[in-house]
Amino acid sequence: MAPKYRHVFATHSRQQISPFTQGAEVPSFVGFRNLMVLVLIFSNLRLMIENFQKYGVVICISCHDYRRQDVIRGLLLYLSVPCHLFIAYLIELAAAQQAKSALARMKRASEENDNEAPLKQSAARREFHTTWWIIALCHGLNASASLMIASTVVYFDIHHPGIGTLCELHAVILWLKVCSYAFTNRDLRHAYLHASTSPPLPAIYTSCPYPQNINFKNLCYFWWAPTLIYQPVYPRTTHIRWTFVFRRLLELTGLSIVIWIASAQYAAPLLQNSTAKILQLDLVSILERVLKLSTISLFCWLCGFYALFQSALNALAEIMTFGDRDFYADWWNVSSIRTYWTSWNKPVTNFMRRHVYSPLVGRGWSPSAAQLAVFVLSGVLHELCVGIPTHNVIGVAFAGMMVQIPLILLTDRLQRVKGIRGKVAGNVIFWISFCIMGQPLAALLYFFAWQAKYGSVAARGEGATVL
Amino acid sequence: MAPKYRHVFATHSRQQISPFTQGAEVPSFVGFRNLMVLVLIFSNLRLMIENFQKYGVVICISCHDYRRQDVIRGLLLYLSVPCHLFIAYLIELAAAQQAKSALARMKRASEENDNEAPLKQSAARREFHTTWWIIALCHGLNASASLMIASTVVYFDIHHPGIGTLCELHAVILWLKVCSYAFTNRDLRHAYLHASTSPPLPAIYTSCPYPQNINFKNLCYFWWAPTLIYQPVYPRTTHIRWTFVFRRLLELTGLSIVIWIASAQYAAPLLQNSTAKILQLDLVSILERVLKLSTISLFCWLCGFYALFQSALNALAEIMTFGDRDFYADWWNVSSIRTYWTSWNKPVTNFMRRHVYSPLVGRGWSPSAAQLAVFVLSGVLHELCVGIPTHNVIGVAFAGMMVQIPLILLTDRLQRVKGIRGKVAGNVIFWISFCIMGQPLAALLYFFAWQAKYGSVAARGEGATVL
Numbered sequence: 001m002a003p004k005y006r007h008v009f010a011t012h013s014r015q016q017i018s019p020f021t022q023g024a025e026v027p028s029f030v031g032f033r034n035l036m037v038l039v040l041i042f043s044n045l046r047l048m049i050e051n052f053q054k055y056g057v058v059i060c061i062s063c064h065d066y067r068r069q070d071v072i073r074g075l076l077l078y079l080s081v082p083c084h085l086f087i088a089y090l091i092e093l094a095a096a097q098q099a100k101s102a103l104a105r106m107k108r109a110s111e112e113n114d115n116e117a118p119l120k121q122s123a124a125r126r127e128f129h130t131t132w133w134i135i136a137l138c139h140g141l142n143a144s145a146s147l148m149i150a151s152t153v154v155y156f157d158i159h160h161p162g163i164g165t166l167c168e169l170h171a172v173i174l175w176l177k178v179c180s181y182a183f184t185n186r187d188l189r190h191a192y193l194h195a196s197t198s199p200p201l202p203a204i205y206t207s208c209p210y211p212q213n214i215n216f217k218n219l220c221y222f223w224w225a226p227t228l229i230y231q232p233v234y235p236r237t238t239h240i241r242w243t244f245v246f247r248r249l250l251e252l253t254g255l256s257i258v259i260w261i262a263s264a265q266y267a268a269p270l271l272q273n274s275t276a277k278i279l280q281l282d283l284v285s286i287l288e289r290v291l292k293l294s295t296i297s298l299f300c301w302l303c304g305f306y307a308l309f310q311s312a313l314n315a316l317a318e319i320m321t322f323g324d325r326d327f328y329a330d331w332w333n334v335s336s337i338r339t340y341w342t343s344w345n346k347p348v349t350n351f352m353r354r355h356v357y358s359p360l361v362g363r364g365w366s367p368s369a370a371q372l373a374v375f376v377l378s379g380v381l382h383e384l385c386v387g388i389p390t391h392n393v394i395g396v397a398f399a400g401m402m403v404q405i406p407l408i409l410l411t412d413r414l415q416r417v418k419g420i421r422g423k424v425a426g427n428v429i430f431w432i433s434f435c436i437m438g439q440p441l442a443a444l445l446y447f448f449a450w451q452a453k454y455g456s457v458a459a460r461g462e463g464a465t466v467l
Numbered sequence: 468m469a470p471k472y473r474h475v476f477a478t479h480s481r482q483q484i485s486p487f488t489q490g491a492e493v494p495s496f497v498g499f500r501n502l503m504v505l506v507l508i509f510s511n512l513r514l515m516i517e518n519f520q521k522y523g524v525v526i527c528i529s530c531h532d533y534r535r536q537d538v539i540r541g542l543l544l545y546l547s548v549p550c551h552l553f554i555a556y557l558i559e560l561a562a563a564q565q566a567k568s569a570l571a572r573m574k575r576a577s578e579e580n581d582n583e584a585p586l587k588q589s590a591a592r593r594e595f596h597t598t599w600w601i602i603a604l605c606h607g608l609n610a611s612a613s614l615m616i617a618s619t620v621v622y623f624d625i626h627h628p629g630i631g632t633l634c635e636l637h638a639v640i641l642w643l644k645v646c647s648y649a650f651t652n653r654d655l656r657h658a659y660l661h662a663s664t665s666p667p668l669p670a671i672y673t674s675c676p677y678p679q680n681i682n683f684k685n686l687c688y689f690w691w692a693p694t695l696i697y698q699p700v701y702p703r704t705t706h707i708r709w710t711f712v713f714r715r716l717l718e719l720t721g722l723s724i725v726i727w728i729a730s731a732q733y734a735a736p737l738l739q740n741s742t743a744k745i746l747q748l749d750l751v752s753i754l755e756r757v758l759k760l761s762t763i764s765l766f767c768w769l770c771g772f773y774a775l776f777q778s779a780l781n782a783l784a785e786i787m788t789f790g791d792r793d794f795y796a797d798w799w800n801v802s803s804i805r806t807y808w809t810s811w812n813k814p815v816t817n818f819m820r821r822h823v824y825s826p827l828v829g830r831g832w833s834p835s836a837a838q839l840a841v842f843v844l845s846g847v848l849h850e851l852c853v854g855i856p857t858h859n860v861i862g863v864a865f866a867g868m869m870v871q872i873p874l875i876l877l878t879d880r881l882q883r884v885k886g887i888r889g890k891v892a893g894n895v896i897f898w899i900s901f902c903i904m905g906q907p908l909a910a911l912l913y914f915f916a917w918q919a920k921y922g923s924v925a926a927r928g929e930g931a932t933v934l
Contacts, residue, residue: 006825007650008658010669011817012694015702015790019797020777031799034894035902036503039762042903043510046758049751183474191475202477227479235482284516291513295506310487323482330486332498350478358473427501435502436509 044295051266059264066160074163077153081167081174082223084146088178089219091138092185096211098131099189106193128193132186139182147175147384155388161450164389172381176228176351183355184230185214208232225322226313228351235323248315255307259300266296271447278448286444293440301439309345335426336411337404340434341378352378375401386442392449396442407433511762518733526731533627541630544620548634548641549690551613555645556686558605559652563678565598566656573660595660599653606649614642614851622855628917631856639848643695643818650822651697652681675699692789693780695818702790715782722774726767733763738914745915753911760907768906772811780814802893803878804871807901808845819845842868853909859916863909874900 019027109120150171158164188210191198201209208218213232222230274289309328317325329343342349352374360370379401387393411426486494617638625631655677658665668676675685680699689697741756776795784792796810809816819841827837846868854860878893 006829007647007654007822008668008672009821009825010671010698011696011821012698012701012791013669013671015704016793018777018781018792018794020773021781021792027797028800031797031801031894031898033500033503034891035765035799035898036500036507038895038898038903039765040503040506042758043762046755049755049758053752053755180474187474201475202480204477204480205475229478231477231479234479237482285520288513288516288520291509291516295510298502298506306487310485314485314488324479325485325488326483327485330494330498332502333495334498354476354478355474358476362473424501427498428505431498431502431505436505 047295048266051269055265055269057265058268059261066163070158070160070163073153073157074167077150077158077167078170081146081150081171084142085174085178085181085219085223087142088139088181089214089216091135091142092181092214095131095135095185095189096214099128099193100211102128102131103193135186136182139178143175143178143182146178147171151384151388155391158389161389161391164391165385168385168388172385173228176348177222177230180228180230180351180355181219181222183359185210188213188232204235205232221320224316225320226316226327226347227322227324228347229354237318237321237323240318240321245315245318248311248318251311252307252315255303255311259303259307262296262300262303267293267300267443270296271444274444275448275451278444290437290440290444293444294436297440297443298435301435305344313347333427334430335423336408336415337426337430337433338408338412340430341404341408348378372405375405386446390446390450392446392453394445394449396445400438400442403433403438514762515733518736522732522736524732525735526728533630537625537627537630540620540624541634544617544625544634545637548613548617548638551609552641552645552648552686552690554609555606555648556681556683558602558609559648559681562598562602562652562656563681566595566660567678569595569598570660602653603649606645610642610645610649613645614638618851618855622858625856628856628858631858632852635852635855639852640695643815644689644697647695647697647818647822648686648689650826652677655680655699671702672699688787691783692787693783693794693814694789694791695814696821704785704788704790707785707788712782712785715778715785718778719774719782722770722778726770726774729763729767729770734760734767734910737763738911741911742915742918745911757904757907757911760911761903764907764910765902768902776812800894801897802890803875803882804893804897804900805875805879807897808871808875815845839872842872853913857913857917859913859920861912861916863912867905867909870900870905 017024019025105120150167154164154168154171158167188201188205191201192210210232218232221234225234227234270289270293274286274293277285277289305328313327314325316322327346329346331340331344334340334343342353356374356377357370360373361367365373379398382397382401383393383395386397387395407429411429414422414426414429416422417425484491486492617634621631621635621638625634655668655672658668659677672680677699685699688701692701694701737756737760741753741760744752744756772795780794781792783789794813796813798807798811801807801810809820823841823844824834824837827840828834832840846865849864849868850860850862853864854862874896878896881889881893881896883889884892
């Protein structure tokens, strides 16, 4: 045996410090990220097993009880709502005719160059002003009627909250489109009549100047385009990639099924056995229920976000060869709640910025007052979309939007903290306030209000769809 | 009112694609990392509320029933085990004396340069060889006796598994220290006797050459130093930073309390209500219990790792002015299970490499055979540390170590996959096999074996400490 002195090797030959000790090179923690993902998966897998052991399979297609008249009324509403867009079109058609003749008269007056020209021009302008008010009134009545009718029908005549939500959302979207159509064409008409004194219009509009844009095809494109903002011309793609459309629709279908299963199997029993706790005002138990609900509502929210803003809107945009797919930004990284509201739902943000915020600031409002107005309007729309279909306008959704304002002030202040900490703190506040506490609490309250109104019998069949 | 054409602004002015669409610039997902941390915190907060609602506060200091004789026997064992290190010292002292005289005789023989010199030298060598065997026998008997006595006492006479684990761990650590002391000094002695033909010793040892290192102070330093490897000389720091020691001890205390609360409040009820499911062999329920246990065992494991390898060993090293604090590497990032076993517990890894793996390879064993030997020895030691104190040598801990071998082969193969995926897959396999499934399953089985042996009466008081 040749001794090789294996046993005397100097393992400890130099000074070293442990990785976690201050002063050591900070080690990578990527493994812990993997661990977090795994723990999330496995702990939810466990909850799924627990749920199965308690309730068995709750999901059931045939036993989903919606009333036949709900479906019929919903379909009728779905068909009738776009009519208001056509009425807006007719109003604009008349306005364009009127503007064309007014412009012709003004031109004639300036060509004749007689002494009465200023008089005639001022008469034409006065007439235009009167027309302006009439048009505004017509649009206002039309748009308001659209939203009022839809909300009334949903509130009083559609019992099923799922069908109601779809109808109400559709009505709100169309209402926003009507508003944008009216506002944009008003400004376009004004620019048309005051060509000499007005600032230039966006370059993209030159291929379809006013009043050429007031035509049925243009309107129908706006009707179906995945935007709430009317533009005579949009950036367009050259062709439809059908595989892209197919993939997006596949995602949409898959995610819809996943959300349905998640809410029927996991959220529904949870909501149902939490009503007793709300009645007793047992705060610790309510907190426990809210926290348990938060995971499932967060999951549904993320799936729903992807299904709507990535899958559905992209599929629609592809079919419409609509070029600007900027439907959302990376809202999950936001460190300020202000940024969240301007990046998660860009179609609505764009509408609010173009048709509410900017005009108000242009009229001399302060930016913060204009922002407040945007949040109030947004709160009203949120309450409409949640309160009307659940037949309980309890103001929780509105209050939820109003709470954003102090949160924005808080996270704005955190933004100014140097380094990464303020950013992380802002992001954490966003997630906690919005997804972990805010949403499940709101879902619980609307479900409770529904239960209080219709009793547990109605809830048994339809509770699942409230979320 | 000056019209500013706010409503005609071209929001959609260019083609854009959505962030999640293929071809888009991949957005940062740092916000989702924050969300994962939050969901983990809040879902466990919920489980804590649920646990409190079910069981109330289970933690109780005064009602912790350990037997008085367990404490006395444990203390006696704690005091007696280091004696074997002193016996090893006495053996080495005798060997060093013998080596000194042998060297003197050899020197005299070569100086006299007479004809009988080769004869005398060979006689001296023969005598040395005999002594070598006697010393090896003495060390073997001493070390074996140390481990045998401790294990027997713990198995038969210490009922409380917590006290038993502490005693058994202490005995194993001292056994490893005795082995290292014997092996290292054997090689040092050999080098001392064959100075002319032997390769040079590590440079760090020159300040304390053999046989000067065989003294009581040197032994006592090795006894308390945070290493299992004997070296005559270690890298040392210049002074003790008492604030550093204080902080580490504070961490150790805090984490110990946290682990105690976690196991008493969360693991104990869980383990107790899972025995029925194991008896019924209800596999789905067992899986559910294992998954529920995994979070708490993972938490305890991570806290325990930090408490032992960062806090305790660093505090001890600081007090001993021990310079090499390389007690662990970033094992949480490992993509191969082989790397895990060489980086989470460096004191044991160093021992295995220096005193088992290298010598075996030096004797001509293949590296994989030597590794197998290391894992078998490690498995035996794991079984000793878990099976003996729980009075159930059921072989699960040993089997757990043996299962590592196919897992190592699997993750080694994954390592060769190009790109990041193989690495992530390896890391995921490590976490699942070790922390999510392996540990809680082992804890459950030992707890069940304990219950089967002592019945539920014994378990009520002491189940908490099994984990």
